[in-house]
Amino acid sequence: MANIELITDKDILKGYFSDASNYPGHAEALIRPKSLQDVIEIVKEANSKKIPITTIGNRSSLTGSASPEGGWILDTSQMAKITEINHKEKFAVSEPGIMLSDFKKTVFDEGLFYAPDPTSEKECFFGGSIATNASGSRTFKYGSTRKYVRALEVVLSTGKVLNVRRPQIEKNTFGYLPFQNMVDIFVGSEGTLGVITKAEVGLIEKPENFFGGMVFFGSLNDALDFVVAVREELKKVTPLIMPRAVELFDHHGLSIIKNDSSFKIPESSKAAIFFEQEYDSNVSFENILDQWLSFMGKSRSLSDDTVIAGNIKQQEELRRLRHMVPSHLFEEGARFVNDGGGKVSTDWSVPVNKIHEIINYAHNLALEAKIEEPVIYGHIGNGHPHYNFIAKNSSEKKQILDVVHKTCKKVVSLGGTIAAEHGIGKIKKDFVKYQYPEPIIDAMKALKMSLDPSGIMAPGNIF
Numbered sequence: 001m002a003n004i005e006l007i008t009d010k011d012i013l014k015g016y017f018s019d020a021s022n023y024p025g026h027a028e029a030l031i032r033p034k035s036l037q038d039v040i041e042i043v044k045e046a047n048s049k050k051i052p053i054t055t056i057g058n059r060s061s062l063t064g065s066a067s068p069e070g071g072w073i074l075d076t077s078q079m080a081k082i083t084e085i086n087h088k089e090k091f092a093v094s095e096p097g098i099m100l101s102d103f104k105k106t107v108f109d110e111g112l113f114y115a116p117d118p119t120s121e122k123e124c125f126f127g128g129s130i131a132t133n134a135s136g137s138r139t140f141k142y143g144s145t146r147k148y149v150r151a152l153e154v155v156l157s158t159g160k161v162l163n164v165r166r167p168q169i170e171k172n173t174f175g176y177l178p179f180q181n182m183v184d185i186f187v188g189s190e191g192t193l194g195v196i197t198k199a200e201v202g203l204i205e206k207p208e209n210f211f212g213g214m215v216f217f218g219s220l221n222d223a224l225d226f227v228v229a230v231r232e233e234l235k236k237v238t239p240l241i242m243p244r245a246v247e248l249f250d251h252h253g254l255s256i257i258k259n260d261s262s263f264k265i266p267e268s269s270k271a272a273i274f275f276e277q278e279y280d281s282n283v284s285f286e287n288i289l290d291q292w293l294s295f296m297g298k299s300r301s302l303s304d305d306t307v308i309a310g311n312i313k314q315q316e317e318l319r320r321l322r323h324m325v326p327s328h329l330f331e332e333g334a335r336f337v338n339d340g341g342g343k344v345s346t347d348w349s350v351p352v353n354k355i356h357e358i359i360n361y362a363h364n365l366a367l368e369a370k371i372e373e374p375v376i377y378g379h380i381g382n383g384h385p386h387y388n389f390i391a392k393n394s395s396e397k398k399q400i401l402d403v404v405h406k407t408c409k410k411v412v413s414l415g416g417t418i419a420a421e422h423g424i425g426k427i428k429k430d431f432v433k434y435q436y437p438e439p440i441i442d443a444m445k446a447l448k449m450s451l452d453p454s455g456i457m458a459p460g461n462i463f
């Protein structure tokens, strides 16, 4: 550790005690390794003294997973080099500390496309997005980060470096399934198993063209029916409509957009669906747009108000509006943190055919509990709307959490998950029991303890 600075200045440290969830943490030092060798040295030293290590990316976590519980904060920001872009085999290798949007832009400028697109891509690191298995609006077509991670370099708490690669074999009966693909053990492990120091990810051909659209509806129910119709369309042998993103805004989400931008929201709209559709040079923009307009014509959309974003400026504007909603809520929630309140957001998802049922269920629970209506927005095409409640104080927060607990139980009974993209961190640990039986949770803990025998890696996360 001779050449590695341990930053202990209290003013600097304080700025690292919390991530975007505002979950309060504390730590004794901040360390910024510049190389794999630095990470090995830091981890060995910490392990020998049983000092906890919380690895951080850009701390955009919404679950407290990057808020440290004592010990050292391992900041990956100085390890930000893309070391290879392979055009022939379509992959790139990078260190973790590069901003995800910079990584994506670099490969895009070279004619390739990295599909994972969390809305926070300008606020999160490549490594953080892997450690949380981040996803985004285009997950509807492309799947989440996990699907693209081909190989990882991970430093375990003992200082041992593991190089794991997604198997390419077509048959294998040896090993419990979660261990057959060692890459997947680390994707989404929220810093609890080791430090990801390098990752190889698969790239795809750049989509030739796409356009975006905003379709408005007179009720939330009409918007949900539209989503189910899109999913039904995809089951056809030659579907006409193949969006890459299908995102919801409820009327509260639309109000945020209306107040924070000059975008025109029709008076009678109570919900909207934002979509993106790719197309190649074999079809014309007019042709594919006609198909969409005719499809929308069969739904109960407010078709005269549909907004189509054909050029880059308009497309970026729609994506900016999409990001505006979580950003606004993030700031709104922060205003009440000192009074014991804040933003309570859900990350559950259900199979799409259960979406009406769960939304009605959650709505009735909120009515019964007399809590303020949530803002609902997000990845509805994947059955994954985010509910966002703003609690003004601790008693409101307690009531809201009670409703969220009941909703999560129901979600699991419908075949859903309590955490579809943000992970568990420290804030959602109480929900874990709804999803997995105790022996399976114990098996996950045992895996952690065998890879991290001293339990120093991101203590407090997940378990």
Ligand SMILES: Cc1cc2nc3c(=O)[nH]c(=O)nc-3n(C[C@H](O)[C@H](O)[C@H](O)COP(=O)(O)OP(=O)(O)OC[C@H]3O[C@@H](n4cnc5c(N)ncnc54)[C@H](O)[C@@H]3O)c2cc1C
Binding pocket: 019, 020, 054, 055, 056, 057, 058, 059, 060, 061, 062, 065, 066, 076, 096, 117, 118, 119, 120, 123, 124, 125, 126, 127, 128, 129, 130, 131, 132, 133, 134, 135, 136, 137, 189, 190, 191, 192, 194, 195, 196, 197, 326, 327, 330, 421, 422, 458, 461
């Ligand atoms: C406004 C807003 C919008 C968001 N939208 C989305 C969205 O659309 N989709 C989505 O999935 N998430 C979203 N998020 C959440 C967040 O951006 C993601 O979870 C992101 O992937 C976290 O990356 P990060 O670099 O900020 O990691 P951090 O927040 O710093 O860390 C997150 C976790 O990863 C671990 N970690 C980080 N780097 C490493 C590493 N190199 N090795 C091992 N462990 C590591 C940390 O220990 C921690 O457990 C949003 C957040 C905000 C504030």
